[in-house]
Amino acid sequence: MIDSFFYPKSIAVIGATANPKKFGNAVTINILKDKHPDIDLFLISPNKTEILGLKCYDSILDVPQPIDIAIILVPAKIIQKVIDECIEKQVKGIIIITAGFSEIDQEGREEERIIAEKCTKAGIRVMGPNCVGIQNIDLNLNASFIQKAPPGNISMISQSGSFGCASFYALQQEGLGISKFANIGNSIDVSFVDILEFFKNDINSKIISIYMETIKNGKIFVNKLREIIPNKPLILLKGGRTSIGMKAASSHTGSLATNYQILRVAINQVGATLCEDASEFITALKTFSILPIPQGQRIGVLTNSGGSSVLFSDKLEEYKLDLASFSENLKYKMKDYLIPLVKLVNPLDMIGGADEEVYYNITKLMLEEESLDIVVACVVIPPFLEMDSDEHYRGIIRAWNDTKRKKPLIPLIFFGENFDRLNQFAKKERAPIFYTPDEAAYAVKILINRATILSKLDRELSN
Amino acid sequence: MIDSFFYPKSIAVIGATANPKKFGNAVTINILKDKHPDIDLFLISPNKTEILGLKCYDSILDVPQPIDIAIILVPAKIIQKVIDECIEKQVKGIIIITAGFSEIDQEGREEERIIAEKCTKAGIRVMGPNCVGIQNIDLNLNASFIQKAPPGNISMISQSGSFGCASFYALQQEGLGISKFANIGNSIDVSFVDILEFFKNDINSKIISIYMETIKNGKIFVNKLREIIPNKPLILLKGGRTSIGMKAASSHTGSLATNYQILRVAINQVGATLCEDASEFITALKTFSILPIPQGQRIGVLTNSGGSSVLFSDKLEEYKLDLASFSENLKYKMKDYLIPLVKLVNPLDMIGGADEEVYYNITKLMLEEESLDIVVACVVIPPFLEMDSDEHYRGIIRAWNDTKRKKPLIPLIFFGENFDRLNQFAKKERAPIFYTPDEAAYAVKILINRATILSKLDRELSN
Numbered sequence: 001m002i003d004s005f006f007y008p009k010s011i012a013v014i015g016a017t018a019n020p021k022k023f024g025n026a027v028t029i030n031i032l033k034d035k036h037p038d039i040d041l042f043l044i045s046p047n048k049t050e051i052l053g054l055k056c057y058d059s060i061l062d063v064p065q066p067i068d069i070a071i072i073l074v075p076a077k078i079i080q081k082v083i084d085e086c087i088e089k090q091v092k093g094i095i096i097i098t099a100g101f102s103e104i105d106q107e108g109r110e111e112e113r114i115i116a117e118k119c120t121k122a123g124i125r126v127m128g129p130n131c132v133g134i135q136n137i138d139l140n141l142n143a144s145f146i147q148k149a150p151p152g153n154i155s156m157i158s159q160s161g162s163f164g165c166a167s168f169y170a171l172q173q174e175g176l177g178i179s180k181f182a183n184i185g186n187s188i189d190v191s192f193v194d195i196l197e198f199f200k201n202d203i204n205s206k207i208i209s210i211y212m213e214t215i216k217n218g219k220i221f222v223n224k225l226r227e228i229i230p231n232k233p234l235i236l237l238k239g240g241r242t243s244i245g246m247k248a249a250s251s252h253t254g255s256l257a258t259n260y261q262i263l264r265v266a267i268n269q270v271g272a273t274l275c276e277d278a279s280e281f282i283t284a285l286k287t288f289s290i291l292p293i294p295q296g297q298r299i300g301v302l303t304n305s306g307g308s309s310v311l312f313s314d315k316l317e318e319y320k321l322d323l324a325s326f327s328e329n330l331k332y333k334m335k336d337y338l339i340p341l342v343k344l345v346n347p348l349d350m351i352g353g354a355d356e357e358v359y360y361n362i363t364k365l366m367l368e369e370e371s372l373d374i375v376v377a378c379v380v381i382p383p384f385l386e387m388d389s390d391e392h393y394r395g396i397i398r399a400w401n402d403t404k405r406k407k408p409l410i411p412l413i414f415f416g417e418n419f420d421r422l423n424q425f426a427k428k429e430r431a432p433i434f435y436t437p438d439e440a441a442y443a444v445k446i447l448i449n450r451a452t453i454l455s456k457l458d459r460e461l462s463n
Numbered sequence: 464m465i466d467s468f469f470y471p472k473s474i475a476v477i478g479a480t481a482n483p484k485k486f487g488n489a490v491t492i493n494i495l496k497d498k499h500p501d502i503d504l505f506l507i508s509p510n511k512t513e514i515l516g517l518k519c520y521d522s523i524l525d526v527p528q529p530i531d532i533a534i535i536l537v538p539a540k541i542i543q544k545v546i547d548e549c550i551e552k553q554v555k556g557i558i559i560i561t562a563g564f565s566e567i568d569q570e571g572r573e574e575e576r577i578i579a580e581k582c583t584k585a586g587i588r589v590m591g592p593n594c595v596g597i598q599n600i601d602l603n604l605n606a607s608f609i610q611k612a613p614p615g616n617i618s619m620i621s622q623s624g625s626f627g628c629a630s631f632y633a634l635q636q637e638g639l640g641i642s643k644f645a646n647i648g649n650s651i652d653v654s655f656v657d658i659l660e661f662f663k664n665d666i667n668s669k670i671i672s673i674y675m676e677t678i679k680n681g682k683i684f685v686n687k688l689r690e691i692i693p694n695k696p697l698i699l700l701k702g703g704r705t706s707i708g709m710k711a712a713s714s715h716t717g718s719l720a721t722n723y724q725i726l727r728v729a730i731n732q733v734g735a736t737l738c739e740d741a742s743e744f745i746t747a748l749k750t751f752s753i754l755p756i757p758q759g760q761r762i763g764v765l766t767n768s769g770g771s772s773v774l775f776s777d778k779l780e781e782y783k784l785d786l787a788s789f790s791e792n793l794k795y796k797m798k799d800y801l802i803p804l805v806k807l808v809n810p811l812d813m814i815g816g817a818d819e820e821v822y823y824n825i826t827k828l829m830l831e832e833e834s835l836d837i838v839v840a841c842v843v844i845p846p847f848l849e850m851d852s853d854e855h856y857r858g859i860i861r862a863w864n865d866t867k868r869k870k871p872l873i874p875l876i877f878f879g880e881n882f883d884r885l886n887q888f889a890k891k892e893r894a895p896i897f898y899t900p901d902e903a904a905y906a907v908k909i910l911i912n913r914a915t916i917l918s919k920l921d922r923e924l925s926n
Contacts, residue, residue, distance in 0.1 A: 026847040099814070100804050147846035160770030162815065162843040162877075169844070170878040213773060239770055244786060245777035248769070248810050277901040278774055278877070279742075306711070307623030307702055310676060311741055314708035323707060341563050347711050351562070352625065380625035381632070383610035384489040414625075414741070415633040417880070438740040 001125050002190065002198040004092040006136040006180055008039060008068035011143060012060050012091070014082055015073030015098075016043035018051045023097060024073040026145035027133060028052060033148070034140045042067065060089045067091045071133060071143060076100040076111065079129075083115055087122045093190075094119065096129035097145065102186050103130055116188040125194075131185030132161030137178050138204050144183065152177020154285055155205035157195050159184055160239070163211045170282045175427035176289050179204040191216065196224045200232070207288045209235040209281070213249040215263070222266045230457050233288040233450055234272040237281040238263065271453035273446050280442055283434070287443040288450075290432045291408040296373040297448045298324035300366040301347035303378035304354045304392065308414045308437055309347035312378060315441035321448065323347065327371045337361040352382055359395030367403040374447065376410040376440060381419060390422040397431045408447050412440035464588050465653065465661040467555040469599040469643055471502060471531035474606060475523050475554070477545055478536030478561075479506035481514045486560060487536040489608035490596060491515060496611070497603045505530065523552045530554045534596060534606060539563040539574065542592075546578050550585045556653075557582065559592035560608065565649050566593055579651040588657075594648030595624030600641050601667050607646065615640020617748055618668035620658050622647055623702070626674045633745045638890035639752050642667040654679065659687045663695070670751045672698040672744070676712040678726070685729045693920050696751040696913055697735040700744040701726065734916035736909050743905055746897070750906040751913075753895045754871040759836040760911045761787035763829040764810035766841035767817045767855065771877045771900055772810035775841060778904035784911065786810065790834045800824040815845055822858030830866040837907055839873040841900075844882060853885040860894045871910050875903035 011031060017024040024045075031041055032052060041054065042063045048056040057063055060070060060082075070086045072079065076098050086094050096115070101108035112129065119126045127134065133144025142148040146165040150172045158164040161183040171177055180202065182195050192210060199205040208228060215221050228234050240249030241260040267274045273288075275281040299316070301323060303309040313323065323346045326334075331344040337358055342350055350358055359377065366375045379392040388394075393411055400409045412434045416422055426433050434440040474494060480487040487508075494504055495515060504517065505526045511519040520526055523533060523545075533549045535542065539561050549557055559578070564571035575592065582589045590597065596607025605611040609628040613635045621627040624646040634640055643665065645658050655673065662668040671691060678684050691697050703712030704723040730737045736751075738744040762779070764786060766772040776786065786809045789797075794807040800821055805813055813821055822840065829838045842855040851857075856874055863872045875897045879885055889896050897903040 020849050023847065104804060104806070145847045158770075160768070160773070162768030163770035165846060166768070166771065166843045166877040169881065173878075173881045211770065213770075237774075239773035239777060241777045242780035244780045245773050248773045248776040277778065278899045279901060282878075305623070305625030305629070307621075307626035307674065307676075308629065310623070310702035310708050310711045311700075313711040314702065314704045315740065317705035317707045341567060343567070380629045383628060384486065384608045386483050414629040415636075415745075418632065418636045436741045438742060 001092065002194050004068045005095070005125070005127060005134055005182070006198070007139065010040040010042065010065060010067050010069070012042045012044055012063060012067045012070045013073070014044040014060060014070055016045045016051050016056065018048070023145045027071060027073065027097065027143065030142040030144060030148065033142065036139045036141060039139070039141065040065070060085050060091070063089070069093045069095060069143070071095045071097060073097045076108070079111065080114065083118065087118060087124060091124060093125045093127065095127045095131065095133055095143070097131060097133055099130040101129050112186060112188045119189060126189040127182065128185040129188065131183040132164065133183065135178065135181040137180070144181075149178035149181055150176070152179065153204065153206035153289055154178050154209055155180040155199045155202065155207070156209045156211070157182050157184060157192055158211040159187070159213045160211060161185070167211075167282070171285065174282065174286050175430065176286055179206075193220055193224045196228060200228050205232070207233050207235065207285065209285055211237050211239065211281070213239045218263055218266065222270055225267065225272050226270045229271045229453065235275060235281060235284040235288065236267060236272050237275045237278065271450070273449070279439070283439050283442050284446055286432050287446055290430060291443070291447060292405065293454060294373040294408050294447055294451050297321065297451070298371060298373045299376060299444060300324055300326070300369065300372040300374070301376045301378065302359070302362050302366065303347055303349055304352055304382065305378060305380035305414065306349050308378040308380055308412060309349065311437035312376065312412060312441055313347060315438050316444065319441060319445040321445065324372055327369065330365060330369045330371070333365050334362055347378070353385060354392070355387055356391035356395035359392045360399050363396045363399035363409070364402060367399060367407050367409065374408050374410065374444060376412060376444065378412040378414065378440070379416070380414045381416055389419045390425055393422055393433070394425065397429050400431065410434055410440050410443050412437060464555065465657050467531045468558070468588070468590060468597055468645070469661070470602065473503040473505065473528060473530050473532075475505045475507055475526060475530045475533045476536070477507040477523060477533055479508045479514050479519065481511070486608045490534060490536065490560065490606065493605040493607060493611065496605065499602045499604060502602070502604065503528070523548050523554070526552070532556045532558060532606070534558045534560060536560045539571070542574065543577065546581065550581060550587060554587060556588045556590065558590045558594065558596055558606065560594060560596055562593040564592050575649065575651045582652060589652040590645065591648040592651065594646040595627065596646065598641065598644040600643070612641035612644055613639070615642065616667065616669035616752055617641050617672055618643040618662045618665065618670070619672045619674070620645050620647060620655055621674040622650070622676045623674060624648070626702075630674075630745070634748065637745065637749050638893070639749055642669070650679075656683055656687045659691060663691050668695070670696050670698065670748065672748055674700050674702065674744070676702045681726055681729065685733055688730065688733045688735050692734045692916065698738065698744060698747040698751065699730060699735050700738045700741065734913070736912070742902070746902050746905050747909055749895050750909055753893065754906070754910060755868065756917060757836040757871050757910055757914050759914070760784065761834060761836045762839060762907060763787055763789070763832065763835040763837070764839045764841065765813060765822070765825050765829065766810055767813055767815055767845065768841060768843035768877065769812050771841040771843055771875060772812065774900035775839065775875060775904055776810060778901050779907065782904060782908040784908065787835055790832065793828060793832045793834070796828050797825055810841070816848060817855070818850055819854035819858035822855045823862050826859045826862035826872070827865060830862055830870050830872065835870075837871050837873065837910065839875060839903060839907065841875040841877065841903075842879070843877045844879055852882045853888055856885055856896070857888065860892050863894065873897055873903050873906050875900060
């Protein structure tokens with residue numbers, strides 16, 4: 001059933017309008033744009049003959065063919081009639097974008113209960129209300145009123161539509177993207193678990209991510225995570241972790257937020273990546289979208305900036321991780337490429353003069369070194385000695401490519417956000433950039449955590 | 464004496480060169496660029512007649528006029544001779560950029576001891592060695608080999624040159640800037656305390672910031688902070704907080720890092736802003752560069768995105784802060800501008816349709832409201848209803864300007880980094896943007912901390 005939401009053959013927009021200041025217009029325009037030829041779109045708007053060149057119907061019952069998904073944007077007060085018509089039409093799924101239900105008052109809660117009851121009885125799944133819609137970027141389908149996500153391998157369930165919207169801005173900037181997106185809003189029927197089950201089996205959903213404010217049955221949810229973790233990384237950010245946050249969340253999605261401490265223990269145990277803020281969430285998506293999982297936790301660091309590796313090392317220890325010792329073999333090989341001032345210790349401070357060649361050679365030696373599992377290459381872009389702003393990064397990525405990207409490589413380009421050529425190159429190469437020591441250390445931490453989980457699951461299987 | 468470093472009448476670059484792959488070239492070019500007419504520059508480079516159109520001298524002793532500051536870039540092995548000549552020339556201060564001293568070995572440490580001893584005896588102050596130089600942006604003076612900082616009201620002492628360099632990238636992007644910058648490197652003579660004393664009395668140094676890896680006399684340092692805090696915010700980031708970080712720092716600046724736990728307690732007591740990572744450091748600089756200190760800690764929040772205010776509220780509680788309750792008076796006035804769906808609670812979720820006018824009116828009412836001290840305006844830029852990407856922010860800033868910027872206003876534009884028009888407008892208006900809920904909450908926290916410190920000092924004074 002959930003697949004009908006992401007792969008519909010026909011969609012009806014109930015509450016379509018030509019008024020560009022209304023969400024019914026935004027949804028219609030978004031679906032029409034680059035629409036997949038196999039999807040039929042029907043607009044329902046009483047007393048209109050045509051909107052955006054498409055014929056309008058007074059009711060979904062007038063549409064002369066079956067409808068998979070009905071997207072409802074009519075005012076809350078006439079919603080029951082529209083729902084009844086969808087039931088009569090035997091649609092497979094309903095997305096209620098309209099807001100003003102349990103997040104507002106008890107009356108709204110009662111309306112939701114009635115809708116859920118009659119749709120369940122009719123065997124129809126309902127997403128929302130109070131949501132922005134869904135997207136399947138693999139099909140170019142944007143059945144929502146927010147912007148189309150950039151294409152990629154991440155699938156996301158968000159309880160907040162605007163959180164999805166904001167994430168897309170961040171993903172776009174990082175050169176990352178979405179396969180499928182659903183905003184479940186007040187979630188009267190279709191739940192996190194339903195969509196997780198679908199993402200679990202969807203081959204394009206390589207990474208699964210969740211923004212959650214409240215969960216109805218934590219146990220079932222955690223069990224569903226347990227099924228997913230062996231095959232896909234799962235990244236979760238919980239809003240409403242504290243009592244003030246919970247109060248804010250309750251007026252947002254109309255339900256009481258869950259006790260975070262209990263949830264946290266369960267989610268960590270099961271091996272999902274639980275982020276504590278929005279920056280960590282994006283860093284986690286970046287990390288798992290692009291980097292392979294390490295074979296162990298032996299970390300090697302090279303840098304042209306003592307400060308950046310000192311700050312990185314601090315953060316590492318806060319995460320209870322440590323740096324590896326360089327093998328004699330590695331030191332012997334590295335020496336050839338370094339000036340005598342450089343001390344052969346980890347972190348390896350190659351000093352400000354290190355250029356593309358030095359970065360390439362040392363990164364490659366570390367990536368090839370058997371006694372290292374993860375390589376962190378720190379750069380402060382030198383504004384001197386006629387060096388190109390992106391040359392160090394190019395050297396690092398060249399080494400990564402030449403070693404077939406087998407090991408995770410963390411390029412830390414300290415505060416390098418506004419170097420366009422660098423960022424363009426990263427997107428072209430589909431390579432990551434981490435911009436602060438804390439971001440780089442967080443990436444290392446979650447990669448190692450996932451490696452640990454996977455090897456634990458492996459051991460359990462072979463026992 | 465320290466003022467000679469920032470306001471020299473004459474500078475000698477010892478080790479100047481025409482080779483663009485050498486630091487002696489970078490420093491010369493940087494000083495020459497937009498050079499203040501009152502500063503005379505002399506190049507010392509034996510066996511050269513001219514570099515970059517300037518006459519060269521074999522020795523500083525050949526320069527026919529007094530020299531305030533000698534900047535030394537010659538190799539470590541010939542440094543003692545050059546120092547002796549500077550002493551004979553009776554320069555006021557020496558900046559040793561050359562590296563390869565105590566950060567390398569015991570022999571280097573001994574060299575440093577000799578230099579410090581003879582310069583002290585001669586009454587000459589020494590900055591470095593192993594540093595990038597200094598900058599006084601008020602004079603357009605870049606006596607370093609890194610890029611010139613953007614102009615502004617922040618003065619910075621960094622023990623790492625590359626940390627300064629990276630910070631400048633971040634400041635540039637945020638529309639912030641530097642008044643004076645010093646990189647003290649191995650710090651054999653001129654210390655944090657010496658420069659702090661100078662910044663304390665320098666009217667253009669409105670905010671003082673420090674990146675520190677090691678401190679020789681913590682007690683004197685903390686006492687100096689105590690003198691500064693009543694008049695200027697002081698922001699400090701410590702590298703080498705952990706044992707791994709300390710090990711990394713020791714090969715970086717050649718000295719053992721300080722026990723962080725002890726330092727932390729002292730610094731917090733004295734009321735400086737102690738950051739735990741580089742992102743917090745930049746956020747703190749942004750906050751104190753632009754925002755006024757609040758009169759209290761009553762926080763009001765408006766938003767068009769439930770998710771962003773939920774995440775912000777969570778972070779606030781982690782910082783042990785809370786949201787204010789809206790007064791009946793404020794609710795009464797706000798109601799006129801809001802649609803009926805909006806619940807009049809803090810955080811105020813005005814829902815996705817709120818536009819420039821709504822943001823202007825509600826922000827203004829909150830800024831004018833007596834029962835609120837700080838206003839946080841959250842936006843997820845709506846990609847729908849034909850809204851401009853910067854209109855909400857423009858409304859917010861218009862309200863701030865119309866209320867004469869009396870209260871601190873925190874605009875949280877969730878993941879809005881890549882909206883050029885928005886960022887251009889912010890720079891033009893000299894207004895801040897915070898890009899994540901955690902960043903916004905951190906800004907609120909440090910503003911309230913500073914307000915608390917100042918009122919405590921006030922009370923102590925009047926007792």
